[in-house]
Amino acid sequence: MEFKNYTDNAKVMAKGQITIPKDIREILGLNTGDRVTFIVEGNTVRMVNSNIYAMQLLQMQMSGEAKRTGLINDEKIMNEVKEIRTE
Template sequence: MAVSSDTFIDNAKVMAKGQVTIPKDVRNILGVTNGSHVTFVVEQGSVRLVNSAIYAMQTIHREMGSVGADLTEDDVMALVEEERRGGNRAHSG
């Protein structure tokens, strides 16, 4: 159900094992396809569903703002892997 050009509401049914089909319009906006990972961000009783790859890159940018050149390629890969696993690492900043 459309609310405006950049905001809309859609619904999905939760199945027995907690599975939900992400509506096509939402998948398109998130840029997720078969095999993509999504991240659930829970804040004060609300949940945002985001593309995990984009979320990891945003997290990396935040980290780089505080530590800059100190991040090695291994650090970046570890951070991406942590985000994929749903890590809840506290960010300093």
């Protein structure tokens, strides 16, 4: 289940806890024990699956690294792996 725009709500309990609605958990791919990240942008807060967010950050940081290091095809990658294994 994936939606471009979806709205749901939850009640804040005495200790600041909320129950994330089932539809939202499904959309975010959340299971029991998973962590969420809150991203504050002005007066808006986004809640995202922490695992997916961490992977997206890593992908952004690694963008262009293969080209920068010259690892641009399978042959070059395999040669690099072989060289590392012989060290």
